[in-house]
Amino acid sequence: MDSAIHRYLAEIGRRGGRKSRRKLDPETARAMVRVREARRAYRQFHAMCFWSYRKDLTIGPADVGWVAETLRKNGDMRAWKAAARLCP
Numbered sequence: 001m002d003s004a005i006h007r008y009l010a011e012i013g014r015r016g017g018r019k020s021r022r023k024l025d026p027e028t029a030r031a032m033v034r035v036r037e038a039r040r041a042y043r044q045f046h047a048m049c050f051w052s053y054r055k056d057l058t059i060g061p062a063d064v065g066w067v068a069e070t071l072r073k074n075g076d077m078r079a080w081k082a083a084a085r086l087c088p
Helices: 003-020 026-044 061-074 077-086
Strands: none
Touching: 026 061, 026 077, 061 077
């Protein structure tokens, strides 16, 4: 690769890396993890617990409690453990 092009791409990558990094406070980061885990649990236990809901339902921050409650109400031991991880 041409060294001028290589330097140009390296500078763009370095600048993008500096600008794209964001700092999250711990509570926001934990909330994002809970939403990600709730989405994963919804997909994993859809046939057992969420069969009456659309398969492509979007789970947001307000839905984490509902997902945990439904896992506890309709699920097995694995679903209970997933619900415990959602609501510590």
